[in-house]
Each structure stands twice: as structure tokens, then as C-alpha cells.
Amino acid sequence: MSTVADERNARAPWVLSAPALMLFVGVLLIPLAMTVMLSFHDWGQYKGIEPVFILKNWKEIATDPYYAEMFWRTFRIAILTTLLTAALGAPEAYILNRMDGRWKSIFLLVILGPLLISVVARTLGWALLFGGNNGLVNKLLMSAGVIRSPIPFMFTETGMVVALAHVMMPFMVLSVWAALQRLDPQIENAAMSLGAGPITIIRRIIMPQIMPGVLSGAIIVFSLSASAFATPAIIGGRRLKVAATLAYDEFLNTLNWPLGAAVATLLLVALVLIVVGSNALIERRYVEVFR
Amino acid sequence: MRRNGPLALIFHTIFVIVMVAPILVVCLVAFTPEGFLSLPTNGFSLRWFRAIGNYPEFIHAFWVSLGLGALSSFVALLFAVPAALAIARYRFRGRDALAALFLSPLMIPHVVLGIAFLRFFTSAGLGGSFAALIIAHVIIVFPFALRLTLAAATGMDRTVEMAAVSLGAGGWTLFRRVTLPLILPGVISGWALAFIQSFDDLTMTVFLAAPGTETLPVRMFLYIQDNIDPLVTSVSACVIAITMTALILLDRFYGLDRVLAGKGDTGR
Amino acid sequence: MAFLELEGVAKQFGAQTVVEDFSLSVGKGEFISFLGPSGCGKTTTLQMIAGFLDPTRGAIRLEDKDLTAIHPAKRGLGIVFQSYALFPHMTAAENVAFGLEMRKVSRADRAERVRAALAMVGLAGYEDRHPRRMSGGQQQRVALARALVIKPSVLLLDEPLSNLDAKLREEMQIELRQIQRTIGTTTILVTHDQNEAMSLSDRIVVMSQGKIEQIGTPQQTYEKPASAFVSQFLGKTNDFAGTIDRIATPARLVAGSWSAPAPAGLSGPVTVSIRPERIGFGDAGLGAKIVTRIFQGNHWLFQCESECGSAIVIRQNDGQPQPTEGAAVHLNWRPEDMSVRARTVA
Ligand SMILES: Nc1ncnc2c1ncn2[C@@H]1O[C@H](COP(=O)(O)OP(=O)(O)O)[C@@H](O)[C@H]1O
Ligand SMILES: [Mg+2]
Numbered sequence: 001m002s003t004v005a006d007e008r009n010a011r012a013p014w015v016l017s018a019p020a021l022m023l024f025v026g027v028l029l030i031p032l033a034m035t036v037m038l039s040f041h042d043w044g045q046y047k048g049i050e051p052v053f054i055l056k057n058w059k060e061i062a063t064d065p066y067y068a069e070m071f072w073r074t075f076r077i078a079i080l081t082t083l084l085t086a087a088l089g090a091p092e093a094y095i096l097n098r099m100d101g102r103w104k105s106i107f108l109l110v111i112l113g114p115l116l117i118s119v120v121a122r123t124l125g126w127a128l129l130f131g132g133n134n135g136l137v138n139k140l141l142m143s144a145g146v147i148r149s150p151i152p153f154m155f156t157e158t159g160m161v162v163a164l165a166h167v168m169m170p171f172m173v174l175s176v177w178a179a180l181q182r183l184d185p186q187i188e189n190a191a192m193s194l195g196a197g198p199i200t201i202i203r204r205i206i207m208p209q210i211m212p213g214v215l216s217g218a219i220i221v222f223s224l225s226a227s228a229f230a231t232p233a234i235i236g237g238r239r240l241k242v243a244a245t246l247a248y249d250e251f252l253n254t255l256n257w258p259l260g261a262a263v264a265t266l267l268l269v270a271l272v273l274i275v276v277g278s279n280a281l282i283e284r285r286y287v288e289v290f291r
Numbered sequence: 292m293r294r295n296g297p298l299a300l301i302f303h304t305i306f307v308i309v310m311v312a313p314i315l316v317v318c319l320v321a322f323t324p325e326g327f328l329s330l331p332t333n334g335f336s337l338r339w340f341r342a343i344g345n346y347p348e349f350i351h352a353f354w355v356s357l358g359l360g361a362l363s364s365f366v367a368l369l370f371a372v373p374a375a376l377a378i379a380r381y382r383f384r385g386r387d388a389l390a391a392l393f394l395s396p397l398m399i400p401h402v403v404l405g406i407a408f409l410r411f412f413t414s415a416g417l418g419g420s421f422a423a424l425i426i427a428h429v430i431i432v433f434p435f436a437l438r439l440t441l442a443a444a445t446g447m448d449r450t451v452e453m454a455a456v457s458l459g460a461g462g463w464t465l466f467r468r469v470t471l472p473l474i475l476p477g478v479i480s481g482w483a484l485a486f487i488q489s490f491d492d493l494t495m496t497v498f499l500a501a502p503g504t505e506t507l508p509v510r511m512f513l514y515i516q517d518n519i520d521p522l523v524t525s526v527s528a529c530v531i532a533i534t535m536t537a538l539i540l541l542d543r544f545y546g547l548d549r550v551l552a553g554k555g556d557t558g559r
Numbered sequence: 560m561a562f563l564e565l566e567g568v569a570k571q572f573g574a575q576t577v578v579e580d581f582s583l584s585v586g587k588g589e590f591i592s593f594l595g596p597s598g599c600g601k602t603t604t605l606q607m608i609a610g611f612l613d614p615t616r617g618a619i620r621l622e623d624k625d626l627t628a629i630h631p632a633k634r635g636l637g638i639v640f641q642s643y644a645l646f647p648h649m650t651a652a653e654n655v656a657f658g659l660e661m662r663k664v665s666r667a668d669r670a671e672r673v674r675a676a677l678a679m680v681g682l683a684g685y686e687d688r689h690p691r692r693m694s695g696g697q698q699q700r701v702a703l704a705r706a707l708v709i710k711p712s713v714l715l716l717d718e719p720l721s722n723l724d725a726k727l728r729e730e731m732q733i734e735l736r737q738i739q740r741t742i743g744t745t746t747i748l749v750t751h752d753q754n755e756a757m758s759l760s761d762r763i764v765v766m767s768q769g770k771i772e773q774i775g776t777p778q779q780t781y782e783k784p785a786s787a788f789v790s791q792f793l794g795k796t797n798d799f800a801g802t803i804d805r806i807a808t809p810a811r812l813v814a815g816s817w818s819a820p821a822p823a824g825l826s827g828p829v830t831v832s833i834r835p836e837r838i839g840f841g842d843a844g845l846g847a848k849i850v851t852r853i854f855q856g857n858h859w860l861f862q863c864e865s866e867c868g869s870a871i872v873i874r875q876n877d878g879q880p881q882p883t884e885g886a887a888v889h890l891n892w893r894p895e896d897m898s899v900r901a902r903t904v905a
Contacts, residue, residue, distance in 0.1 A: 016377035017389060020370040020433070024392055028430050031411035035403070038410055092306050095299045107303075109538075111310055116487055116534050120511045121527035125313025128320055128328060128524070136316070136330075166313060227400030229494035230508075234515060244402040244494065251406060251498065261410070264403045275398060450644035453611050453631075454702075458658030458709060461632040468657075472648040 039262035049257055057262035071266070074242040077160055078226035082218050084165040089172030090214050094206065096173070097180045108177075115170040119230045126163040127234055130154045159235045160242075164225050171224070172217040179213025212286045215278075223275050227267060243267045314531060321528035323521050339525035349526055351503075352510035356490050359421075359506060363428035364436065364485035368478060370429070371436040376470075379444035394434045404431060405498030412499065419501025427499055431492060432485035439484060443477020483541065561620075562587040562745055563608070563713055568617035570603050577603050579769045581617070585713075585747070590739055592748045592756035595766035596792070601749040604766075605715050608747070610634050621712060632661075637711030637744070641718040643702040645690040651677065651701045652686035658709040676708040677701075679738065696727045703735070707744065714739075714746040720755060732758055753793045757781065765789050781834075783898050790832045790898065797838070799831045799845070799867040800902060812899065815866030817845040819894045828902040835860075835871040837896040840882060844891030845870075852884050865890060 014021075039057055042050040061067045096107055114122060129136045130153035138150040153159035183206070184190075191205045229244040236245065243263060250260030295303070316330075323329050324336035343349055371393075378390050396404065404427070412423040447470075455469040471478075493508040500509045507530065511523055561584035568581040578600040585591050593601040606612040608619060610631030619626040626634060646654050652673050659669045677683055680700035690698050699719060706714060719735075720728045736759050739746050750756050756763050757777040765772040765780055765788075773785040784790035787798065801814035803821045810821035814831050836858075847865035859881050861872040870890060874881060882888050 010383065013377035013381035013383045013386070016373040020374040020393060021389065023370055023429070024433075027408075027411070027426050028396070031407035032399075032403075034410050034414070035407040088306060091299075091302065095295050095303045098295050098299075107307060110307055113535075113538065114310060114314060116491070116538065117314060117531055118491055118493075118508050118511070118527065120493060120508050120515070121317055121530060122313055124511075124515065124523060124527055125315075125317040128316050129313055131328070163313075166310065169310065223398065223400075227402055227494075229402055229497070230512065233512070244400065247402050247406060248497070251409065257406075257410070261406060264400075264406045267400055268403045271400060272398060448642055448644060450640040450642050451646060453609070454638060454640060454644040454705070455646070455657065456611070456631045457609060457634070457636060457638040458705070459632050459635075459661030460657070461630065464661070469646060472646075475648075 035261050036265050038258055039265045041258040041261075043256050043258045057259045060259065061262055061266065067263070070241055070246055071243060071270075073157065073240070074226055074244075074267075077157055077164065077232070077242065078222050080157075080161045081164040081168060081225040082222045084161060085168050085172040085221050086214055086218055088165075089169050089217065090176045090210065093173045093176035093180060094202075094210070097177065111173050112170045114166075119167055120234070122167055123163055123231045123234045126159070126166065126231075127154065130159050130235070154235065155237045155240055157236075157240065160232055160240070163231050163235050164228055167228070167231055168221040168225060171220045172214075175217030175220065176210055176213045179210040183209055212282065215282045215286075219275055219278055219282075223271050226271055317524050318528045318531060320521055321525040323524075326520065328519060328521055328524070339521045340529070342522055343525060343529070346522065348505070349507070349510055352505050352507040355421075355504060356506040356508070359424055359428055360486040360489040363425050363489050364432055364482045366425065367429045367433045367436040367485055368440070368482055371433055371481065372440055372471075372474075372478060375437055375440035375444050379441055379447075380449075393437050396431050397434045401431065401492065401494035402498075405495040408495065409498045419499070419504060421504050424496065424499055424504055424506075427495060428489045428492070431495060432488045435484040435488055436481040439477045439481035440474060441477075443474040447473050479545070561585065562589075562622060563747075564618075564620045565604075565608070566618045566620070568604070568607060568614045568619060570600070570607060570612060571615045577769050578607070581771060583764060583771070583774065585745060588743045588745055590736075590746045590748070590759060590761045592750055592760040592763045593766055594750055594753060594756040594763050594792070595772075597751055599766045600769040601751075601766060602717055605717055605747065605749050608713070609636055609638055609715055635709065635712055637706030637709060637714045639699075639702045639706050639714075639716045639719045641721060643690070643698045643722075645698055645701055645705075647690055650687050650689055651682065651693070651704075654690070654701055655705045655708050658705065662709065672708055676704040679707070680704045681734070695723055696731065699723065699731065703738070707738070707742065711744060714744045716746065716748040718749055718751070721750070721752070728755070735759065757793075765792065767792070782896075784832065787830065787832070787900065795835050795871055795873075797833050797835060797870045799833070799865075799870070801829050801831045801867070801899070803827060803829055812894075815845045816843070816889075817891060822894075822899055825899060825901055828904050830900045830902045831897050832900070833892050833897040835873040836875075838870070838872045838890050838892050840872070840874075840888045841891045842889060844889040847888050847890050849882055849884050849886050849888060852881070863888070863890070 038049075040053050040055065042052050042054055042056060044050070092111070096104060096111070099107065130138075135150075135153065137153065138147075141147045142150065151158065153162065187205060187209075188201055191201045196204065227244055228242070229248065232240070232242045233245050233248070236242065241249070244267070247260045247263045247267070250256045250263065254260075319330055320328055321339055322335040322337070323331040324333060324338060325331075374389075374393060378386060378393075408423065408427045409418070412418050412420070412427075417423040451473060452465065452469055455465055460468060490506075491508065492506075493512055496506050497509050497512060500506060505513070507526075511526060514523055563585040565581055565583045568578060569576065570578040581604055583591075593604060595601055603612060607614050608626070610626070610629065614627060621634075646657065649657065655673045655676050656669050659672060664672070674683070674686070677686060680703050682697060682700050682704065685693070685697065685701075688697075690701065693701065699722075702719070716735075720731050723731060732755060748756070748759060757780075760777060762774060762776055763780050764774050767788045773780055773789045775783075775785075780789060781793050784793060784796075790796045790798070799814045801812055803826045804811050804813055805821070805826045810826075811818050812821045812829070812831070845865050845867060847863040847870060849861050849863050850869075851862045853860040853862075854876075856876070858876050859874045861874070861882070863870045863872060872890065
């Protein structure tokens with residue numbers, strides 16, 4: 001299985017990765033290709049799937065405003081979730097980083113721990129907290145005088161964004177945290193010795209350096225939110241559909257697999273384009289920070 | 292290092308409360324004596340924990356999840372370790388493309404994977420089988436297994452291997468006696484992270500599971516779709532308790548930071 | 560007769576030539592050092608002998624057998640790395656036993672030889688320690704025992720002492736030399752530290768940019784450096800521009816106001832190299848002014864501005880009064896202490 005003396009052996013790396021490569025081609029690339037194919041097949045209530053090549057499903061998605069609205073909702077929710085996690089997660093990571101060793105590791109555990117707890121359980125918690133018009137959250141907000149009448153959270157986009165932000169928050173904190181670890185611990189003192197105040201230090205010294213962390217966290221959160229299933233399904237219910245829940249319905253309830261495959265393919269392509277595009281943009285913008 | 296101001300600490304307190312609240316509320320509701328979802332204002336009761344016993348499918352689903360997670364993470368490592376060694380040690384044409392392919396399941400939405408596997412396995416006559424679940428989970432946990440093994444293999448001191456070779460070790464002996472022990476911490480972390488991913492997956496598995504092969508998250512999700520009673524909260528509370536226990540044990544014997552934040556951005 | 564022989568060995572990484580035309584023959588039991596600045600190709604050469612790199616050109620022979628045809632695991636050479644490269648998951652004894660295990664030495668034999676090897680490096684009683692719980696010096700000894708226990712035909716040492724602090728390094732140098740003398744293993748040491756090379760080796764191979772500059776005993780390389788590089792690398796040296804005047808009879812070598820009978824062979828512009836401790840202050844010789852005077856305990860260090868450029872002089876602290884800063888002095892030295900090379904005039 002090795003290694004040391006065979007720098008000239010050009011076959012060795014391929015031999016080592018051949019099993020994994022075959023696995024990926026056999027049970028990832030082929031199924032994905034089959035899904036793309038499926039999106040061009042025909043389907044009828046009684047005839048089932050017909051393996052022909054037609055654009056029916058794609059035409060339906062392109063013309064029926066229902067789909068445009070659904071995709072727009074999906075991405076709107078993902079964007080809002082991303083902004084919320086960045087706005088709260090980045091400062092929290094910074095505060096966390098300034099804590100004493102023991103508290104730091106305790107709170108890091110408290111914040112990252114939920115990552116390990118089932119998404120279903122976490123979302124269920126939010127469903128309980130929202131719980132109709134007299135849910136705990138509304139009671140709290142009203143008694144604190146933040147709002148006068150209850151906000152509907154269940155079956156709304158607001159509720160979905162709040163619950164999703166909670167589910168995704170650990171990724172953002174982790175990403176910013178990683179960027180903060182690369183910071184020179186003396187850098188704030190250096191800035192201070194040059195006469196900078198706390199606001200200036202954060203704005204001019206810290207922010208530019210953790211921005212790559214925030215952005216790469218944002219990409220993770222965005223792509224996971226746009227394809228999230230459990231949280232939209234539980235909070236959004238059957239009425240408020242996003243791409244993932246719609247594809248699920250087409251597959252397991254309506255049984256219109258080709259249409260579901262088309263929705264899934266579109267989601268995949270859109271996400272890959274957005275993620276690859278923004279990754280490239282960020283890397284170009286921040287080459288020197290990433291080095 | 293400067294201290295946090297009062298404003299920062301208030302923000303932090305609220306942040307932590309919000310992070311913990313939904314989990315806490317699930318655990319509290321699990322102890323309700325009522326027949327509906329409510330906070331246990333009239334004393335605590337274990338009736339909903341006892342009720343789990345009447346739903347053997349939850350117990351069964353737990354074992355399916357456990358077995359699936361353990362097995363798929365192990366199988367993923369069988370493929371990932373040699374691949375990680377190849378990527379870590381050789382500079383060859385197609386290396387970047389290969390790494391990108393192996394990490395691609397991170398970028399593909401799990402709904403899409405669920406649909407693709409459903410289509411694939413039904414046409415292969417494996418629909419709803421445990422074998423299909425294993426293969427599908429191997430793919431989704433592969434990137435986690437690969438990443439941590441890769442980090443360990445890249446960070447490994449190659450001269451240690453050279454020393455072993457100079458002393459006469461080669462081939463399988465070299466791998467078993469020296470290379471594997473050296474990358475073992477990474478491999479174990481990779482397994483743990485892979486297990487967590489597998490154990491927690493709902494989105495992909497919900498497409499593939501059939502009665503009998505339903506995992507715990509799938510069983511819980513399907514239950515919520517039809518019923519609204521505190522049973523799922525008591526099941527969730529059990530899962531949370533088991534997770535916490537596992538975490539504490541892991542932290543005691545292995546160091547959680549090594550598993551979780553060890554390589555910075557494992558969350559990806 | 561040559562025991563280990565390298566003939567025209569070269570190594571290229573892509574277009575970059577890292578080692579060039581390296582020829583050396585090592586006698587049995589000899590202690591050789593490869594000495595040169597970091598990046599000059601010492602490790603690369605050592606790794607070609609060990610078999611972790613293949614030479615691009617040239618031959619490596621051990622007792623007249625082609626070594627390059629043998630897999631590194633079968634060469635039977637002992638190697639100690641700069642990082643020690645101990646197996647962190649094994650105890651000291653298990654580390655040392657590993658090579659014997661690979662050679663299928665019986666369990667009882669193994670235990671005895673491991674014990675003896677650890678005792679030889681002064682680590683009796685440390686058998687069950689893990690490397691993590693040992694100091695740098697102890698880890699170094701384990702690495703040495705591990706390499707020696709297999710009775711290697713050649714012992715290869717890659718900067719084995721450079722991670723130790725100065726005092727420990729000196730102790731280890733003495734110990735290393737004693738062990739090598741006792742068991743008589745042919746040894747090649749890679750180092751960038753000229754003191755280490757000089758105090759340990761029978762012969763030194765001075766390298767620069769992948770090429771051999773000089774092969775010789777420590778005295779030869781120090782006293783008679785074959786090139787400007789060697790003379791500068793092996794300790795401090797003064798290079799003065801001089802001229803050999805063959806018109807005068809008898810012919811003379813002149814540097815500023817210093818002159819001596821010309822050595823045979825050369826003529827025209829030359830470089831005169833002279834070690835700072837070989838220069839004395841006198842009534843006649845190269846005119847100079849003392850710029851700084853530094854007291855260093857057992858000796859004095861003078862920086863001078865001479866007729867032929869800046870010069871360094873080291874004088875033993877023998878209690879005699881020394882010239883002060885700003886004093887005008889004359890520098891002189893014995894002709895046999897200098898080395899003279901042709902100088903190309905730009
Ligand atoms: N695997 C390699 N690929 C390319 N260049 C290398 C490799 N190994 C060493 N080099 C180059 O070869 C030169 C000599 O390296 P080395 O033998 O390690 O020097 P030394 O041990 O004398 O410090 C260096 O310039 C180094 O950058
Ligand atoms: Mg070196």
C-alpha cells in the first residue's frame with residue numbers, strides 16, 4: 001500500500017483511488033445522470049413513466065408561475081437565513097474568541113453541540129416555541145413590549161427563516177471562528193498602540209480579516225438552506241412549499257417522478273452555479289488573505 | 292487579550308439562550324402529564340417515555356440508524372483511506388478533479404441525492420432495501436471520512452515511514468504497523484463525523500427508507516406528519532440524552548475538539 | 560578499497576539540478592560528513608544512498624554491488640533523521656525492536672539486543688517509555704539505538720543533532736564519536752554545522768549548490784581550503800587581494816605593504832586567505848587601523864580597516880596588553896598559514 005520509494009510510479013495513486021473512483025462513478029454519477037434523463041421523460045396519471053425524450057416538464061416549470069414563485073421563495077428564505085446567521089453568528093464568534101479558555105470551550109460546545117442533535121428534534125423545538133398565536137415566543141416578545149399583536153410564525157416564511165437560522169448557525173460560527181484562529185492575537189494590541197479605538201479596530205482590522213470566514217460560512221449556509229427539507233417541511237407544512245419539499249411531494253405523493261426530477265435538477269444546477277460562482281469571486285477578491 | 296464589554300455579554304447571553312431554547316423546550320414537553328403538547332405546568336410525568344415502549348417501530352428505527360451509521364461510516368473509510376493516501380502523497384494529473392469528485396456529495400443537495408438514489412435503486416431492484424441505504428449513506432458520508440483522513444495523511448511526518456522502510460518494513464506491514472497507527476486519530480475522527488452525518492440524515496433517507504428500514508429521523512418525521520402528541524418529544528429527548536452522553540464520553544476519552552473543531556471547518 | 564562508492568551521481572527535480580556529478584569513495588569504518596549550507600543537496604544525496612530517491616544519473620555501489628537496484632527496505636542501512644522519526648505509538652523498546660522484528664529475529668534474541676542497544680546509548684531503564692514522554696536528547700538516543708541495533712552496513716545521519724540545544728549537542732557529539740569508534744560502523748553524517756563536521760569526521764565533503772567543493776580531512780579543509788567558498792564556510796576568514804610579481808628576483812607575493820616570497824605556480828592577481836587567529840600584530844606588514852575591539856572571554860576579536868579592505872583578527876587572551884580602538888597597527892602572518900588562489904580580475 002505504499003508509498004515512500006515510488007515517486008516515479010505514476011500508476012500508484014490511481015490504483016489507490018480506483019475503488020473509490022469506481023464507487024463514485026457507479027453509484028453517484030450514473031444515478032445523477034439517470035435523474036437528469038428522468039426529467040425529460042413523460043408521465044401520466046394512469047400510464048406512469050414513459051421513457052421518451054420530451055421537454056414537457058421543463059416547459060411546465062418555465063411557464064407555470066407557481067414554480068417561479070416557489071423557487072423565488074426558496075432562494076429568498078435562503079438569503080434571509082444567510083444574512084441572519086452572518087449578522088448574529090459573526091459577532092458571537094468574535095465575542096466567544098475573547099472569552100477565557102474554560103468558558104470559551106464550554107460555550108463553543110453549547111453552540112456547536114446542536115449540530116449533532118437531529119434536525120427534526122431541533123425544528124420540533126421551534127414548532128413548540130412558535131405554537132400558534134399564543135406560543136412562547138409571541139408571549140415573550142409581547143410581554144417584553146417588542147410587538148403588540150402576535151406574529152404568525154407557524155406556516156410562514158418568518159418562522160422558517162428563524163428555525164433555519166438556528167439550524168445553520170453552528171456552521172457560520174465555526175467558519176468565522178476558524179478565520180479568527182488565524183488572526184495574530186497581538187494584532188488588536190498593535191492597532192491600539194497606534195491609537196485606534198474599539199470601533200475602528202473592529203471595522204478596519206478585524207472585519208477585513210474575518211470576511212473570508214464570513215463569506216465561506218455564508219456559502220455553506222446558503223446552499224444548505226436552499227436545499228433544506230426537514231425544517232421547511234415541519235414549519236412550512238403542506239401549504240408553503242420550497243424546492244426540496246415540492247420535489248418530495250412529486251415523488252412520494254403525486255408520484256410524478258419526471259416533474260420532481262426536473263425540479264431537483266434545476267435546484268442542483270442553480271445551486272452549483274451560485275456556489276461555484278461565489279467561491280470563485282471570493283477567492284479572487286481575497287487571494288492574499290487565503291494564502 | 293481584551294475583555295468583552297457588558298453589551299457584548301448581553302448579546303452573548305441572549306444568543307446562547309436562543310440556541311438552547313428549542314432543545315430545552317423539547318426536553319421539557321417530553322415530561323408533560325397531558326395528552327397534548329404543552330409545558331409540564333402540572334407536575335412532571337414519565338408517561339410519554341413509557342409510551343415509547345408501545346411503539347416498537349421507534350426502537351427498531353433507532354437500531355437501524357445505529358447500524359446504518361456504524362456500517363456505512365466503516366465502509367466509507369475502506370474506500371476513503373487509500374484515496375486519501377493517494378491524494379495526500381502524489382502529485383498527478385487529475386488529482387484536483389479527483390478530490391473535487393470525492394467531495395462533491397457536500398455540494399449536491401440531499402433531496403437531489405435522494406431522488407437519484409431512489410430512481411437508481413428501484414431500477415436496480417434494490418428499492419427500500421438496507422443494502423441500498425448503506426450504499427447511499429456511504430456516498431454522503433464519504434467526504435467527511437476523506438477530509439479528516441486526508442488532513443491526517445497530509446500532516447503526517449513522512450520520515451517516520453522512511454525510518455520504518457529503512458528498517459526493513461514494506462507493503463502491508465508498513466501500512467499496518469506504521470502508517471495506519473499514525474493516521475488513526477484522523478481516521479477515527481472521520482468515522483465519528485461520518486457516523487453523525489449518517490445518523491442525522493433525513494432528507495435523503497426519507498426517499499429510500501421503506502417500512503422496516505426506516506431510520507429514526509425518518510420515523511420521527513413521518514410520525515409528526517400524522518400525529519401531534521408529546522411522543523415525538525420524548526423520543527427526541529431520548530435521542531438528545533444519548534447524543535449528550537456520547538459527546539461527554541467522546542470528550543473524556545478522546546477530546547471533542549479533536550473530532551469537532553480539529554481541522555477548523557469540518558462543518559462543510 | 561572502497562566500501563561505499565558514489566560515482567557521478569546526479570539528481571534532478573524536473574528542470575532543477577539539485578545534485579551534480581557527485582563522486583566519493585568511503586572506506587570501511589570511516590566517518591564522513593557532508594557539510595554545506597541549507598539547500599545544497601546534502602539530504603538529497605543521503606536519501607539517494609538510502610534509496611528514498613532514485614539518482615537521475617550515476618552509480619551507487621556497496622561492496623561492489625549496485626545499491627540502486629535494491630529496494631530501500633532491503634538495503635540494511637541505518638538511518639537517523641533530523642526529526643528522529645520515532646514511531647509515536649510504540650515504546651522505546653518497541654521502536655528499537657521493530658527492525659529486528661522485520662528481520663524475524665527470535666523473541667528472546669530480540670529482547671537481549673534491544674536491551675543492549677538501549678544500554679549502549681545510555682537509556683537502560685527507559686524501555687517502556689513512549690517517545691512523547693522523552694526529552695529531545697533521549698529521543699535522539701532511541702533513534703540512534705534503533706538504527707544501530709540492526710547492525711547496518713552504513714549508518715546515515717541527517718542533521719541528527721540540530722534540534723538539540725548547544726550544550727546537549729556537544730555532549731552528544733562526543734558520545735556519537737565514541738559509539739562509532741567502538742562498533743566501527745561506516746557512518747555518513749549530514750550537517751550544516753562546521754564545528755560538528757570537524758569534531759566528528761575522518762573526512763569532510765564540503766558541498767555548495769549541489770556540487771562537491773572539497774573532500775579532505777578536517778585539517779585539510781580548514782587549513783587549505785580549495786575554494787573561496789570552503790574557506791568562508793569553514794569558519795571566519797580574511798581574503799586579501801594580492802599580486803605575484805614574477806619580474807622581481809626572487810619573485811614576491813605582495814598584498815599592500817605586506818610581502819613574502821612567492822609560492823610556486825601562480826602569477827598575476829591572487830587572493831590570499833588567512834584565518835583571523837593566524838594574524839599577529841607586528842612592526843611591519845599590512846597597514847591597518849583597529850575599528851572595534853570586542854572582548855570574548857578567552858580571546859579578543861578585532862575588526863580592522865586595512866590597506867586591502869576590512870579584516871578580522873583574533874588574539875588569545877594571554878594577559879598581555881592589546882591594541883586599543885583607533886590604534887594603527889601592522890598585520891602579519893607566516894606564509895605557511897595562508898592559502899593563495901588565482902584571482903580573476905573583473
Ligand atoms: N522532492 C523535491 N522536489 C523538488 N525539489 C526538491 C525536492 N527535495 C528537495 N528539493 C530541492 O533540492 C534542493 C536541495 O535540497 P536538500 O537536499 O534537502 O538540501 P539540504 O539537505 O542540503 O538542506 C533544495 O533546493 C530543495 O528545494
Ligand atoms: Mg537537509
